Amino acid sequence: MEQELNTTQSKSEQQNEILVAALKLFAEKGYFNTSLTDIAEAAGIKTVSAIYQHFGSKQSIANKLYENILDSLNVSIDDIRRRTQKSSEQLRGVVDLFFKLTDDAPYIMKFLLVMPIHEFLPDQKPILQTSAFTKILKIIQSGIRNSEIRNIDPALANTYFFGIINNTLMMVLADELDKNAEAYRSQTWLAAWNMIAKKSSVF
Amino acid sequence: MEQELNTTQSKSEQQNEILVAALKLFAEKGYFNTSLTDIAEAAGIKTVSAIYQHFGSKQSIANKLYENILDSLNVSIDDIRRRTQKSSEQLRGVVDLFFKLTDDAPYIMKFLLVMPIHEFLPDQKPILQTSAFTKILKIIQSGIRNSEIRNIDPALANTYFFGIINNTLMMVLADELDKNAEAYRSQTWLAAWNMIAKKSSVF
DNA sequence: GTCTATACGCCGATAGAC
Protein backbone atom coordinates (compact mmCIF):
# COMPACT_ATOMS: atom_id res chain seq x y z
CA MET A 1 0.00 0.00 0.00
CA GLU A 2 1.97 2.93 -1.21
CA GLN A 3 1.53 6.02 0.83
CA GLU A 4 2.21 9.60 -0.12
CA LEU A 5 1.60 10.86 3.37
CA ASN A 6 4.49 10.48 5.73
CA THR A 7 2.37 9.70 8.71
CA THR A 8 3.44 8.42 12.04
CA GLN A 9 4.40 4.86 11.29
CA SER A 10 4.59 4.09 14.98
CA LYS A 11 0.84 4.25 15.29
CA SER A 12 -1.26 1.43 14.12
CA GLU A 13 -1.63 0.53 10.49
CA GLN A 14 -5.36 0.79 10.99
CA GLN A 15 -5.16 4.47 11.68
CA ASN A 16 -3.37 4.92 8.42
CA GLU A 17 -6.01 2.99 6.53
CA ILE A 18 -8.68 5.18 8.02
CA LEU A 19 -6.83 8.25 6.76
CA VAL A 20 -6.32 6.79 3.30
CA ALA A 21 -9.96 5.75 3.03
CA ALA A 22 -11.18 9.11 4.30
CA LEU A 23 -8.97 11.01 1.85
CA LYS A 24 -10.36 9.06 -1.05
CA LEU A 25 -13.97 9.44 0.02
CA PHE A 26 -13.69 13.12 0.90
CA ALA A 27 -12.09 13.85 -2.45
CA GLU A 28 -14.63 11.82 -4.39
CA LYS A 29 -17.89 12.61 -2.63
CA GLY A 30 -17.10 15.54 -0.39
CA TYR A 31 -16.78 15.69 3.36
CA PHE A 32 -20.47 16.07 4.11
CA ASN A 33 -21.53 13.28 1.80
CA THR A 34 -19.16 10.92 3.57
CA SER A 35 -20.33 9.21 6.76
CA LEU A 36 -18.20 7.46 9.32
CA THR A 37 -19.91 4.29 8.18
CA ASP A 38 -18.55 4.89 4.69
CA ILE A 39 -15.07 5.42 6.06
CA ALA A 40 -15.12 2.33 8.25
CA GLU A 41 -16.31 0.25 5.34
CA ALA A 42 -13.71 1.57 2.94
CA ALA A 43 -10.99 1.13 5.53
CA GLY A 44 -11.87 -2.52 6.05
CA ILE A 45 -13.00 -1.88 9.58
CA LYS A 46 -16.03 -3.69 10.81
CA THR A 47 -17.59 -1.14 13.09
CA VAL A 48 -17.78 2.59 13.26
CA SER A 49 -16.86 2.46 16.91
CA ALA A 50 -13.38 1.28 16.07
CA ILE A 51 -12.71 4.61 14.43
CA TYR A 52 -13.07 6.27 17.80
CA GLN A 53 -10.10 4.30 19.03
CA HIS A 54 -7.98 6.46 16.77
CA PHE A 55 -9.86 9.70 16.27
CA GLY A 56 -12.10 11.67 18.58
CA SER A 57 -14.38 12.89 15.85
CA LYS A 58 -14.99 12.94 12.15
CA GLN A 59 -13.54 16.42 11.94
CA SER A 60 -10.34 15.29 13.58
CA ILE A 61 -9.84 12.82 10.76
CA ALA A 62 -10.02 15.61 8.23
CA ASN A 63 -7.77 17.71 10.40
CA LYS A 64 -5.11 15.05 10.62
CA LEU A 65 -5.31 14.50 6.88
CA TYR A 66 -4.89 18.17 6.19
CA GLU A 67 -1.93 18.47 8.54
CA ASN A 68 -0.23 15.43 7.05
CA ILE A 69 -0.63 16.74 3.54
CA LEU A 70 0.67 20.18 4.41
CA ASP A 71 3.56 18.79 6.45
CA SER A 72 4.61 16.56 3.62
CA LEU A 73 4.34 19.40 1.14
CA ASN A 74 6.36 21.58 3.45
CA VAL A 75 9.16 19.06 3.60
CA SER A 76 9.20 18.73 -0.18
CA ILE A 77 9.39 22.47 -0.64
CA ASP A 78 12.20 22.81 1.87
CA ASP A 79 13.98 20.14 -0.09
CA ILE A 80 13.51 22.00 -3.34
CA ARG A 81 14.75 25.24 -1.87
CA ARG A 82 17.80 23.52 -0.43
CA ARG A 83 18.80 21.79 -3.62
CA THR A 84 18.47 24.69 -6.04
CA GLN A 85 19.19 28.40 -5.94
CA LYS A 86 17.56 30.21 -8.80
CA SER A 87 13.90 31.09 -8.45
CA SER A 88 13.22 29.58 -11.84
CA GLU A 89 14.69 26.28 -10.72
CA GLN A 90 12.81 26.30 -7.45
CA LEU A 91 9.52 27.14 -9.12
CA ARG A 92 10.19 24.44 -11.65
CA GLY A 93 10.67 22.03 -8.79
CA VAL A 94 7.35 23.00 -7.26
CA VAL A 95 5.60 22.67 -10.61
CA ASP A 96 7.13 19.26 -11.24
CA LEU A 97 6.00 18.16 -7.79
CA PHE A 98 2.44 19.35 -8.36
CA PHE A 99 2.19 17.62 -11.73
CA LYS A 100 3.61 14.42 -10.31
CA LEU A 101 1.18 14.49 -7.40
CA THR A 102 -1.71 15.09 -9.76
CA ASP A 103 -0.98 11.86 -11.59
CA ASP A 104 0.22 9.80 -8.64
CA ALA A 105 -1.89 11.09 -5.78
CA PRO A 106 -4.89 12.88 -7.30
CA TYR A 107 -6.82 12.83 -4.03
CA ILE A 108 -4.10 14.83 -2.34
CA MET A 109 -4.16 17.38 -5.12
CA LYS A 110 -7.94 17.60 -4.93
CA PHE A 111 -7.58 18.32 -1.26
CA LEU A 112 -5.11 21.10 -1.99
CA LEU A 113 -6.74 22.61 -5.06
CA VAL A 114 -10.47 22.06 -5.16
CA MET A 115 -11.94 21.06 -1.82
CA PRO A 116 -13.67 23.77 0.23
CA ILE A 117 -11.59 23.06 3.30
CA HIS A 118 -12.89 25.98 5.30
CA GLU A 119 -16.40 24.51 5.12
CA PHE A 120 -15.54 21.50 7.23
CA LEU A 121 -12.41 22.75 8.99
CA PRO A 122 -13.46 26.30 9.84
CA ASP A 123 -10.62 26.77 12.31
CA GLN A 124 -7.87 26.10 9.80
CA LYS A 125 -5.91 28.92 8.24
CA PRO A 126 -6.60 29.69 4.59
CA ILE A 127 -4.34 27.44 2.62
CA LEU A 128 -2.39 30.29 1.06
CA GLN A 129 -1.40 31.45 4.51
CA THR A 130 0.08 28.14 5.52
CA SER A 131 3.79 27.65 5.75
CA ALA A 132 4.12 25.69 2.53
CA PHE A 133 2.39 28.28 0.37
CA THR A 134 4.03 31.30 1.93
CA LYS A 135 7.34 29.67 1.07
CA ILE A 136 6.28 29.48 -2.54
CA LEU A 137 5.41 33.16 -2.45
CA LYS A 138 8.86 33.82 -1.02
CA ILE A 139 10.43 32.10 -4.00
CA ILE A 140 8.61 34.53 -6.25
CA GLN A 141 9.55 37.54 -4.14
CA SER A 142 13.16 36.50 -4.25
CA GLY A 143 12.93 36.08 -8.01
CA ILE A 144 11.69 39.63 -8.33
CA ARG A 145 14.50 40.94 -6.15
CA ASN A 146 17.20 39.32 -8.24
CA SER A 147 15.51 40.23 -11.52
CA GLU A 148 14.64 36.77 -12.70
CA ILE A 149 10.99 37.77 -12.53
CA ARG A 150 9.35 40.95 -13.81
CA ASN A 151 8.88 43.70 -11.30
CA ILE A 152 5.20 43.33 -10.54
CA ASP A 153 3.22 42.80 -7.37
CA PRO A 154 4.46 39.44 -6.00
CA ALA A 155 0.93 38.43 -5.01
CA LEU A 156 -0.21 39.06 -8.55
CA ALA A 157 2.71 37.18 -10.07
CA ASN A 158 1.84 34.30 -7.75
CA THR A 159 -1.81 34.52 -8.81
CA TYR A 160 -1.04 34.49 -12.52
CA PHE A 161 1.61 31.80 -12.38
CA PHE A 162 -0.41 29.37 -10.30
CA GLY A 163 -3.57 30.35 -12.08
CA ILE A 164 -2.15 28.65 -15.14
CA ILE A 165 -0.55 25.75 -13.28
CA ASN A 166 -3.41 24.98 -10.94
CA ASN A 167 -6.17 25.42 -13.48
CA THR A 168 -4.42 22.99 -15.78
CA LEU A 169 -4.17 20.50 -12.94
CA MET A 170 -7.78 21.07 -11.96
CA MET A 171 -8.83 20.30 -15.52
CA VAL A 172 -6.85 17.08 -15.42
CA LEU A 173 -8.38 16.17 -12.05
CA ALA A 174 -11.87 16.93 -13.37
CA ASP A 175 -11.22 14.83 -16.46
CA GLU A 176 -11.78 17.81 -18.70
CA LEU A 177 -8.53 17.26 -20.58
CA ASP A 178 -7.70 14.13 -22.51
CA LYS A 179 -4.32 13.22 -21.12
CA ASN A 180 -2.66 12.96 -17.76
CA ALA A 181 -0.85 15.84 -16.12
CA GLU A 182 2.58 14.71 -17.26
CA ALA A 183 1.57 15.24 -20.88
CA TYR A 184 1.06 18.96 -20.24
CA ARG A 185 3.90 19.52 -17.82
CA SER A 186 6.63 21.14 -19.86
CA GLN A 187 4.33 23.16 -22.08
CA THR A 188 2.39 24.48 -19.13
CA TRP A 189 5.54 25.25 -17.18
CA LEU A 190 6.85 27.32 -20.08
CA ALA A 191 3.58 29.17 -20.47
CA ALA A 192 3.42 30.00 -16.78
CA TRP A 193 7.08 30.89 -16.43
CA ASN A 194 7.18 33.11 -19.50
CA MET A 195 4.18 34.90 -18.09
CA ILE A 196 6.19 36.22 -15.14
CA ALA A 197 9.81 35.89 -16.29
CA LYS A 198 11.76 39.03 -16.96
CA LYS A 199 13.04 37.94 -20.32
CA SER A 200 10.76 35.78 -22.36
CA SER A 201 12.79 32.73 -23.11
CA VAL A 202 12.41 30.83 -26.32
CA PHE A 203 9.19 28.89 -26.71
CA MET B 1 -54.58 43.37 -12.40
CA GLU B 2 -53.90 45.98 -9.80
CA GLN B 3 -55.81 44.54 -6.93
CA GLU B 4 -54.25 41.14 -7.39
CA LEU B 5 -50.83 42.56 -7.98
CA ASN B 6 -50.03 42.77 -4.32
CA THR B 7 -50.65 39.14 -3.63
CA THR B 8 -48.91 37.74 -6.66
CA GLN B 9 -46.05 40.11 -6.45
CA SER B 10 -45.50 39.47 -2.80
CA LYS B 11 -45.58 35.80 -3.52
CA SER B 12 -43.02 35.97 -6.27
CA GLU B 13 -41.09 38.46 -4.22
CA GLN B 14 -40.97 36.01 -1.39
CA GLN B 15 -39.70 33.35 -3.72
CA ASN B 16 -37.05 35.73 -4.87
CA GLU B 17 -36.04 36.56 -1.32
CA ILE B 18 -35.63 32.88 -0.61
CA LEU B 19 -33.31 32.56 -3.60
CA VAL B 20 -31.32 35.64 -2.67
CA ALA B 21 -30.95 34.52 0.93
CA ALA B 22 -30.00 31.01 -0.10
CA LEU B 23 -27.40 32.25 -2.55
CA LYS B 24 -25.76 34.35 0.10
CA LEU B 25 -25.76 31.60 2.71
CA PHE B 26 -24.60 28.88 0.33
CA ALA B 27 -21.75 31.08 -0.84
CA GLU B 28 -20.74 32.08 2.67
CA LYS B 29 -21.16 28.87 4.64
CA GLY B 30 -21.59 26.19 2.04
CA TYR B 31 -24.67 24.23 1.08
CA PHE B 32 -24.40 21.60 3.79
CA ASN B 33 -23.78 24.10 6.55
CA THR B 34 -26.95 25.95 5.60
CA SER B 35 -30.26 24.69 6.96
CA LEU B 36 -33.71 25.59 5.75
CA THR B 37 -34.12 27.33 9.08
CA ASP B 38 -31.18 29.57 8.19
CA ILE B 39 -32.69 30.35 4.83
CA ALA B 40 -36.14 31.14 6.21
CA GLU B 41 -34.61 33.41 8.80
CA ALA B 42 -32.42 35.26 6.33
CA ALA B 43 -35.31 35.62 3.90
CA GLY B 44 -37.52 37.22 6.52
CA ILE B 45 -39.89 34.28 6.51
CA LYS B 46 -41.33 33.17 9.79
CA THR B 47 -41.52 29.44 9.34
CA VAL B 48 -39.62 26.82 7.45
CA SER B 49 -42.89 25.42 6.18
CA ALA B 50 -43.50 28.53 4.13
CA ILE B 51 -40.51 27.64 2.00
CA TYR B 52 -42.35 24.56 0.83
CA GLN B 53 -44.98 26.80 -0.73
CA HIS B 54 -42.33 27.74 -3.27
CA PHE B 55 -39.87 24.89 -3.43
CA GLY B 56 -40.29 21.17 -3.03
CA SER B 57 -36.95 20.62 -1.37
CA LYS B 58 -33.74 22.25 -0.32
CA GLN B 59 -32.02 20.86 -3.36
CA SER B 60 -34.58 22.41 -5.65
CA ILE B 61 -33.65 25.82 -4.27
CA ALA B 62 -30.05 25.27 -5.23
CA ASN B 63 -31.16 23.92 -8.58
CA LYS B 64 -33.24 26.96 -9.36
CA LEU B 65 -30.40 29.22 -8.29
CA TYR B 66 -27.96 27.42 -10.52
CA GLU B 67 -30.31 27.55 -13.49
CA ASN B 68 -31.01 31.23 -13.01
CA ILE B 69 -27.34 32.06 -12.84
CA LEU B 70 -26.48 30.03 -15.91
CA ASP B 71 -29.45 31.38 -17.87
CA SER B 72 -28.48 34.92 -17.09
CA LEU B 73 -24.87 34.25 -18.01
CA ASN B 74 -26.00 32.65 -21.21
CA VAL B 75 -27.98 35.71 -22.20
CA SER B 76 -25.05 37.99 -21.46
CA ILE B 77 -22.72 35.90 -23.57
CA ASP B 78 -25.15 35.81 -26.47
CA ASP B 79 -25.27 39.55 -26.20
CA ILE B 80 -21.52 39.86 -26.29
CA ARG B 81 -21.24 37.60 -29.31
CA ARG B 82 -23.92 39.55 -31.11
CA ARG B 83 -22.40 42.95 -30.51
CA THR B 84 -18.79 42.20 -31.41
CA GLN B 85 -17.05 40.10 -34.02
CA LYS B 86 -13.41 39.60 -33.19
CA SER B 87 -12.54 36.91 -30.70
CA SER B 88 -10.41 39.36 -28.79
CA GLU B 89 -13.37 41.69 -28.40
CA GLN B 90 -15.70 38.91 -27.38
CA LEU B 91 -13.27 37.51 -24.85
CA ARG B 92 -12.73 41.00 -23.55
CA GLY B 93 -16.47 41.28 -23.10
CA VAL B 94 -16.58 38.06 -21.11
CA VAL B 95 -13.66 39.14 -18.95
CA ASP B 96 -15.24 42.52 -18.27
CA LEU B 97 -18.46 40.80 -17.29
CA PHE B 98 -16.69 38.41 -14.91
CA PHE B 99 -14.78 41.23 -13.24
CA LYS B 100 -17.91 43.30 -12.89
CA LEU B 101 -19.83 40.40 -11.40
CA THR B 102 -17.02 39.74 -8.94
CA ASP B 103 -17.36 43.23 -7.50
CA ASP B 104 -21.12 43.62 -7.86
CA ALA B 105 -22.38 40.10 -7.28
CA PRO B 106 -19.61 38.16 -5.52
CA TYR B 107 -21.98 35.40 -4.41
CA ILE B 108 -22.83 34.63 -8.00
CA MET B 109 -19.18 34.43 -8.91
CA LYS B 110 -18.50 32.18 -5.93
CA PHE B 111 -21.21 29.91 -7.21
CA LEU B 112 -19.59 29.82 -10.63
CA LEU B 113 -15.95 29.62 -9.61
CA VAL B 114 -15.46 28.05 -6.21
CA MET B 115 -18.48 26.12 -5.00
CA PRO B 116 -18.39 22.32 -5.36
CA ILE B 117 -21.72 22.22 -7.19
CA HIS B 118 -21.57 18.54 -8.01
CA GLU B 119 -21.51 17.73 -4.28
CA PHE B 120 -25.04 19.01 -3.73
CA LEU B 121 -26.42 18.90 -7.27
CA PRO B 122 -25.05 15.58 -8.46
CA ASP B 123 -27.37 15.45 -11.45
CA GLN B 124 -26.17 18.70 -12.95
CA LYS B 125 -23.76 18.74 -15.83
CA PRO B 126 -20.20 19.84 -15.10
CA ILE B 127 -20.19 23.60 -15.43
CA LEU B 128 -17.76 23.62 -18.34
CA GLN B 129 -20.17 21.53 -20.34
CA THR B 130 -23.05 23.93 -19.92
CA SER B 131 -24.21 26.09 -22.77
CA ALA B 132 -22.64 29.29 -21.47
CA PHE B 133 -19.18 27.85 -21.08
CA THR B 134 -19.15 25.91 -24.32
CA LYS B 135 -19.94 29.19 -26.04
CA ILE B 136 -16.84 30.69 -24.48
CA LEU B 137 -14.80 27.79 -25.77
CA LYS B 138 -16.29 28.43 -29.21
CA ILE B 139 -15.03 31.98 -29.10
CA ILE B 140 -11.54 30.65 -28.55
CA GLN B 141 -11.85 28.04 -31.28
CA SER B 142 -12.99 30.70 -33.69
CA GLY B 143 -10.06 32.90 -32.67
CA ILE B 144 -7.68 30.09 -33.51
CA ARG B 145 -9.31 29.54 -36.88
CA ASN B 146 -8.96 33.16 -37.91
CA SER B 147 -5.44 33.43 -36.48
CA GLU B 148 -6.14 35.87 -33.72
CA ILE B 149 -5.06 33.19 -31.26
CA ARG B 150 -2.02 30.94 -31.43
CA ASN B 151 -2.52 27.55 -32.91
CA ILE B 152 -2.68 25.42 -29.79
CA ASP B 153 -5.20 22.99 -28.37
CA PRO B 154 -8.34 25.09 -27.80
CA ALA B 155 -9.04 23.36 -24.51
CA LEU B 156 -5.57 24.25 -23.35
CA ALA B 157 -5.88 27.86 -24.47
CA ASN B 158 -9.15 28.00 -22.58
CA THR B 159 -7.47 26.50 -19.53
CA TYR B 160 -4.56 28.93 -19.55
CA PHE B 161 -6.62 32.01 -20.30
CA PHE B 162 -9.24 31.41 -17.65
CA GLY B 163 -6.65 30.06 -15.30
CA ILE B 164 -5.29 33.57 -15.07
CA ILE B 165 -8.65 35.30 -15.12
CA ASN B 166 -10.47 33.01 -12.70
CA ASN B 167 -7.63 32.64 -10.26
CA THR B 168 -7.34 36.40 -10.02
CA LEU B 169 -11.06 36.63 -9.34
CA MET B 170 -10.88 33.80 -6.83
CA MET B 171 -8.16 35.67 -4.98
CA VAL B 172 -10.32 38.77 -4.88
CA LEU B 173 -13.28 36.73 -3.66
CA ALA B 174 -11.14 35.09 -0.98
CA ASP B 175 -9.82 38.47 0.12
CA GLU B 176 -6.28 37.44 -0.67
CA LEU B 177 -5.65 40.54 -2.76
CA ASP B 178 -5.86 44.09 -1.44
CA LYS B 179 -8.13 45.71 -3.96
CA ASN B 180 -11.36 44.96 -5.73
CA ALA B 181 -11.51 43.16 -9.05
CA GLU B 182 -11.82 46.33 -11.10
CA ALA B 183 -8.36 47.41 -9.97
CA TYR B 184 -6.82 44.38 -11.65
CA ARG B 185 -9.05 44.21 -14.70
CA SER B 186 -7.02 45.70 -17.52
CA GLN B 187 -3.68 44.36 -16.34
CA THR B 188 -5.06 40.86 -15.93
CA TRP B 189 -6.85 40.98 -19.25
CA LEU B 190 -3.60 41.89 -20.99
CA ALA B 191 -1.69 39.16 -19.23
CA ALA B 192 -4.27 36.54 -20.13
CA TRP B 193 -4.76 37.71 -23.70
CA ASN B 194 -1.07 37.97 -24.48
CA MET B 195 -0.71 34.45 -23.21
CA ILE B 196 -2.83 33.08 -26.04
CA ALA B 197 -2.74 35.83 -28.67
CA LYS B 198 -0.88 35.17 -31.89
CA LYS B 199 1.17 38.33 -31.75
CA SER B 200 2.17 39.55 -28.36
CA SER B 201 0.96 43.11 -28.19
CA VAL B 202 2.73 45.75 -26.18
CA PHE B 203 2.44 45.49 -22.44
C1' DG C 1 -52.36 29.79 2.82
C1' DT C 2 -50.03 30.42 7.01
C1' DC C 3 -48.33 28.31 11.24
C1' DT C 4 -48.13 24.32 14.91
C1' DA C 5 -46.90 20.19 15.72
C1' DT C 6 -44.70 16.30 14.59
C1' DA C 7 -42.91 12.46 11.97
C1' DC C 8 -38.87 10.31 10.28
C1' DG C 9 -34.23 9.19 9.06
C1' DC C 10 -29.57 9.70 9.31
C1' DC C 11 -25.50 10.45 11.57
C1' DG C 12 -22.20 11.38 15.05
C1' DA C 13 -21.04 9.89 19.30
C1' DT C 14 -21.12 6.94 23.77
C1' DA C 15 -21.80 3.28 27.13
C1' DG C 16 -20.88 -0.97 28.42
C1' DA C 17 -20.66 -6.18 27.74
C1' DC C 18 -17.28 -9.64 26.70
Add this chain to the structure above:
DNA sequence: GTCTATCGGCGTATAGAC
Protein backbone atom coordinates in the same frame (compact mmCIF):
# COMPACT_ATOMS: atom_id res chain seq x y z
C1' DG D 1 -9.94 -3.43 22.69
C1' DT D 2 -13.50 -4.93 19.80
C1' DC D 3 -18.36 -5.05 18.95
C1' DT D 4 -23.60 -4.44 20.26
C1' DA D 5 -26.80 -1.52 21.29
C1' DT D 6 -28.48 2.76 21.70
C1' DC D 7 -28.80 7.70 22.58
C1' DG D 8 -29.49 12.45 21.32
C1' DG D 9 -30.00 15.82 18.05
C1' DC D 10 -30.44 18.04 13.92
C1' DG D 11 -32.58 18.79 9.67
C1' DT D 12 -35.79 17.71 6.07
C1' DA D 13 -40.24 17.13 5.15
C1' DT D 14 -45.40 16.55 6.01
C1' DA D 15 -50.03 16.65 8.07
C1' DG D 16 -53.48 19.16 9.50
C1' DA D 17 -55.65 22.97 12.29
C1' DC D 18 -57.31 27.62 11.76
